[in-house]
Amino acid sequence: MIKGAWWKLTSAVLLLYGLIAGFSFDVPRLPILNESIRNLYFHVGMWFAMMALFLGSSIYSLRYLRKGAVEDDQKASGAASVGMLFGILGLLTGMLWAKFTWGAFWVNDPKLNGTAISLLVYLAYFVLRQSMDNPTQKARISAVYNLFAFAIMITFIQVLPRLTDSLHPGNGGNPAFSNYDLDSTMRLVFYPIIIGWIGLGYWILDLRQRWKEINTKLDDNE
Amino acid sequence: MSWIKLTQLSLLLEWRNKSALFNSLLYSIASTYIASVLLTNQAGVQVWNGLLWLLLLFNALTACSSSFKSETGNRYHYYLQWIRPSDLIVSKLIYNGIYCLFVSWIQWLLLFFFLGWPGGWMGWHLLCISLGAIGLSTVLTLTAGIAARSGNNMSLMAVLSFPLLIPTALLGVKASILIGVEAEVESFRPFLTGNAGMTLLSAATGYLLFPYLWRD
Numbered sequence: 001m002i003k004g005a006w007w008k009l010t011s012a013v014l015l016l017y018g019l020i021a022g023f024s025f026d027v028p029r030l031p032i033l034n035e036s037i038r039n040l041y042f043h044v045g046m047w048f049a050m051m052a053l054f055l056g057s058s059i060y061s062l063r064y065l066r067k068g069a070v071e072d073d074q075k076a077s078g079a080a081s082v083g084m085l086f087g088i089l090g091l092l093t094g095m096l097w098a099k100f101t102w103g104a105f106w107v108n109d110p111k112l113n114g115t116a117i118s119l120l121v122y123l124a125y126f127v128l129r130q131s132m133d134n135p136t137q138k139a140r141i142s143a144v145y146n147l148f149a150f151a152i153m154i155t156f157i158q159v160l161p162r163l164t165d166s167l168h169p170g171n172g173g174n175p176a177f178s179n180y181d182l183d184s185t186m187r188l189v190f191y192p193i194i195i196g197w198i199g200l201g202y203w204i205l206d207l208r209q210r211w212k213e214i215n216t217k218l219d220d221n222e
Numbered sequence: 223m224s225w226i227k228l229t230q231l232s233l234l235l236e237w238r239n240k241s242a243l244f245n246s247l248l249y250s251i252a253s254t255y256i257a258s259v260l261l262t263n264q265a266g267v268q269v270w271n272g273l274l275w276l277l278l279l280f281n282a283l284t285a286c287s288s289s290f291k292s293e294t295g296n297r298y299h300y301y302l303q304w305i306r307p308s309d310l311i312v313s314k315l316i317y318n319g320i321y322c323l324f325v326s327w328i329q330w331l332l333l334f335f336f337l338g339w340p341g342g343w344m345g346w347h348l349l350c351i352s353l354g355a356i357g358l359s360t361v362l363t364l365t366a367g368i369a370a371r372s373g374n375n376m377s378l379m380a381v382l383s384f385p386l387l388i389p390t391a392l393l394g395v396k397a398s399i400l401i402g403v404e405a406e407v408e409s410f411r412p413f414l415t416g417n418a419g420m421t422l423l424s425a426a427t428g429y430l431l432f433p434y435l436w437r438d
Contacts, residue, residue, distance in 0.1 A: 065434045113392065120385035127381050132372050141372050144431045148364055149386060151427045155420065156389040163393075163412050 002202075011199020018045075018193030026185055032101055039097045040186065041193045046090035049197040053083030053205070054118070058150040061143035071209075073139035076146060077129060078208045082201055084122050091115060114157040121149040228305070228313035233320070235292075246285050246321075250329045253277050258336035267341040267402035274333055275395045278355065279387060281329060282322050286362035287379045289314055290370035307436040311363070311429055318359040326355035341402025346410075350401055353414060354394035357421040361386045364428035367435055386424075393417045 022041040030037060057079035064072040094115075095105045106112065128145055132138040236242060257273055265273065293301055293310075301310065330351055341347070365383040369375055397413035 065431075113388065117385050117388050120388075124381045124385055128368070128372065128378065131375060131378055137372070140434060141368055144435045145365075145368050145382065148368075148424075148427050148431055152361070152386050152389060152420070152424055155423055159416055159419070160389065160392070163416060 007199055008203050008206075011196045011203060014192045014196035015200060018189055018196050021189045022193065025189060028186070036097055036100050037186075039093055041189055043090055043093040043097055044190070045194045045197040046086045046093060048194045049201040050083045050086040050090055050118075052198045053079045053086060053201050054122070054150065056202070056205075057083060058147055061146040064139060064143045065147075070135070070139070071213075073143065074212055075205070075209055076143060077126075078205050078212070080122050080125055080146070082205045082208065084119070085204075086197070086201055087115075087119055087122070091119070110161040110163075114153075114160065117156060118153050121153055125149065225309040225312040225316070228309060229316045232313060232317045236317075236321075242285065242288060246281060246325050247328060249281055249284060250277070250325065250332055253280075254329070254332040254336050257333075261337065265337050265340065268399055270333070270337060270340055271395055271398045271402060273337075274329065274351070274398070275354070275391050277333075278326055278329055278351070279358065279391055281325050282355065282358040282362055283380060283383065283387075285321055285325055286318050286359055286366050287369070287376060289318060289363055289366040293370070302437065307433040308429065310436065311367070311432040314363050314367075315360060315425055315428065318363045319356045322355040322359035322362075323352055326351050342404040343401050346401045346407075347398055350394060350398045350410075350414060350417075353417045353421070354390055354398075357390040357394070357417050357424070358387060360421050360425045360428060361390065364424070364432065364435075367432060371435055389420055390417060393420070 018041055022038055027035070027037050057076045060072045060076035060079060063069070064076060098107065099105050125142060125146055129138055129142045132141065254277065257277070261269065261273075327348075330348065362383055365379060365386065368382060369379040372378065393413045393416050397410045397417070400410035400413070
C-alpha cells in the first residue's frame with residue numbers, strides 16, 4: 001500500500017469535483033443519449049476502477065507465488081472483492097444506461113459477455129477459496145487460479161469485441177465517446193473522475209487490509 | 223521420466239482400461255440420441271452448432287475432470303519426487319488434447335448421423351471443431367489440476383472452468399455457424415486464429431503456473 005494520506009485526499013477531491021461537475025457542466029446534446037451521456041463518468045469510471053483492482057489482485061497473487069507472504073494473499077482476495085463491488089456497480093449503471101438507449105437491460109453483446117465472464121470468474125475464485133481450510137494451500141491454489149483466469153479474461157475482453165459487431169461504443173465500427181465529445185468538455189470531468197474512482201477503490205482496499213491486520217492481532221492476543 | 227514417456231504411459235493405461243473411453247462414447251451416443259429425439263430432425267445451422275458445442279462442452283468437462291484422478295496418495299508423492307511438474311503438465315495437456323480431439327470427432331459424426339448436416343463446408347467445420355476441442359482441453363487441464371489439489375471436487379471443477387470456457391465456446395460457435403452458412407473465408411478466419419491464440423495462451427499460462435500448484 002502507498003504510504004501517506006496525499007493520494008486519499010487527491011482521490012476524494014477529484015471525486016467530489018467529478019460529482020459536481022459531472023451533473024452541472026455542459027454535455028453534447030445528442031439524440032437518444034440526451035442527458036444520459038453523463039453516465040459516462042460513473043459507468044466507465046467504475047469499470048476502470050474494477051479493472052485496476054483486478055490487475056492489482058493478480059499482481060498480489062503473483063507476488064504471493066514468488067515470495068509467499070500472507071499479506072499478499074489477503075490483499076489479492078481483498079482487491080478481488082473490492083473489484084467485484086465496483087464491477088456490480090458498473091454493471092448496474094450500465095444496465096440502466098442500456099435500458100434508456102438500447103431499450104433493454106441486457107443484450108447479447110461481446111462487451112456484455114466479457115462482463116459476465118469477469119464477474120463469474122471472480123465468483124468462482126471466491127467459491128474456490130471457501131472450499132479449502134488449510135490457509136497456505138488456499139492461498140497458493142487460489143493465486144494460481146486468479147492468474148490463470150485473469151490472463152484468459154483480459155485476452156478475451158481485448159480480442160473478442162474487435163472481431164464482432166457490438167452495440168457498445170468504441171467497438172465493431174461504433175465510434176467511441178471521443179468522437180462525440182468534440183469540444184473536449186467531457187474530458188475535463190472524465191479523466192479526473194477515473195483517477196478518483198481508482199483511488200477510492202484502493203482506499204477501500206487499504207481500510208479493509210488494515211481491519212484484517214487488526215483482527216489478526218486481536219486473535220493473537222486472545 | 224520425460225514428458226513423451228509420461229504421455230505414452232497415460233495413453234497406454236487408457237487403452238488397456240478403456241473405461242473412460244467407453245464412458246465418453248456412451249455419453250456422446252446417449253446425449254446425441256436424446257437431442258435428435260427432442261429436435262425431430264428440425265435443426266437448422268444455428269441450432270445444430272449450438273447443440274454440438276453444448277454437448278462438446280459437457281463431454282470435454284467430464285473427460286478432463288478425471289485428469290489427475292490417479293495422481294493421488296502414494297502415486298502423488300512418487301511423482302512429486304521423480305517427475306518434474308513441467309513434464310507432467312505437458313504430458314497431461316497432450317493427452318487431454320488427443321482425447322478431446324477424438325471425443326469431438328465422435329460427437330461430430332454422431333450428430334451428423336442422427337440429425338444430418340444442414341449446412342456446407344464440412345472440412346472447415348471439422349477444423350473449427352478440432353481447434354475448439356483442443357482449446358477446451360487446455361483450459362480444462364489446469365482447472366482439473368486446481369480442482370484435484372483442492373480435494374477432488376467435481377462440482378468445483380464445473381464452477382471453475384465454465385467461465386473460462388465461454389471464450390473458446392463463443393468463438394467456436396460463431397465460426398462454425400458462419401462456416402455452416404458458407405460465408406466468406408475472411409469472415410470466419412479471425413475466429414479460428416483467435417481460438418488458436420486463446421489455446422496457446424491458456425497452454426502457456428498453464429505451463430508456467432502448474433509448478434506452483436504441484437507441490438506441498
